[in-house]
Amino acid sequence: DAGITQSPRYKITETGRQVTLMCHQTWSHSYMFWYRQDLGHGLRLIYYSAAADITDKGEVPDGYVVSRSKTENFPLTLESATRSQTSVYFCASRMGAEKRNTIYFGEGSWLTVV
Amino acid sequence: GQSLEQPSEVTAVEGAIVQINCTYQTSGFYGLSWYQQHDGGAPTFLSYNALDGLEETGRFSSFLSRSDSYGYLLLQELQMKDSASYFCAVGQAGTALIFGKGTTLSVSS
Numbered sequence: 001d002a003g004i005t006q007s008p009r010y011k012i013t014e015t016g017r018q019v020t021l022m023c024h025q026t027w028s029h030s031y032m033f034w035y036r037q038d039l040g041h042g043l044r045l046i047y048y049s050a051a052a053d054i055t056d057k058g059e060v061p062d063g064y065v066v067s068r069s070k071t072e073n074f075p076l077t078l079e080s081a082t083r084s085q086t087s088v089y090f091c092a093s094r095m096g097a098e099k100r101n102t103i104y105f106g107e108g109s110w111l112t113v114v
Numbered sequence: 115g116q117s118l119e120q121p122s123e124v125t126a127v128e129g130a131i132v133q134i135n136c137t138y139q140t141s142g143f144y145g146l147s148w149y150q151q152h153d154g155g156a157p158t159f160l161s162y163n164a165l166d167g168l169e170e171t172g173r174f175s176s177f178l179s180r181s182d183s184y185g186y187l188l189l190q191e192l193q194m195k196d197s198a199s200y201f202c203a204v205g206q207a208g209t210a211l212i213f214g215k216g217t218t219l220s221v222s223s
Binding site: 033035040041042043044045048056058059090101102103104105106107108 | 144145146147155156157158159162164201203205210211212213214215216
């Protein structure tokens with residue numbers, strides 16, 4: 001049972017570069033989420049998706065782009081990385097509305113922008 | 115908007131009981147949940163309260179009072195392995211969970 005996997009797990013990139021973080025889930029969950037975690041800020045929602053081709057902004061969407069052409073994949077792209085985007089990024093998924101508060105997280109992607 | 119408040123740090127000794135409080139302000143409330151995260155790991159689901167009252171899961175219990183916009187996580191018979199960060203989260207109309215900033219629990223022997 002692979003669950004939800006993120007890649008890369010660790011990435012160092014330069015300011016201004018485009019970076020894509022991949023997220024893949026094998027559960028056929030409808031909903032997928034991207035959070036970032038920074039010291040002192042907890043987990044903040046970047047974008048989420050209710051189904052393929054349906055995405056919506058979260059609390060901190062600026063500087064990020066998402067797509068969801070297939071149910072199982074939800075990539076997050078930083079179009080022009082900035083140092084403030086250095087963070088740990090967690091992808092998560094949820095089955096459906098009947099278990100609204102139970103979401104499952106991937107192992108995280110540690111991104112450093114230099 | 116929405117916001118959640120929880121203490122930043124709590125310390126306790128093995129075998130003790132600790133309570134982590136969470137107050138929230140949100141529209142379209144769909145329940146309060148708790149997640150645990152060990153250093154370097156991913157958050158994992160602990161408990162969920164949709165209605166007022168106490169939910170018990172082993173050594174952990176969670177309480178919700180919707181009229182007070184308040185809940186807490188109670189950890190009993192603390193063990194060293196309970197040292198972690200604990201996040202409260204509220205579900206919203208729509209679908210996403212919004213998390214508090216987390217409470218770091220340190221358990222000492």
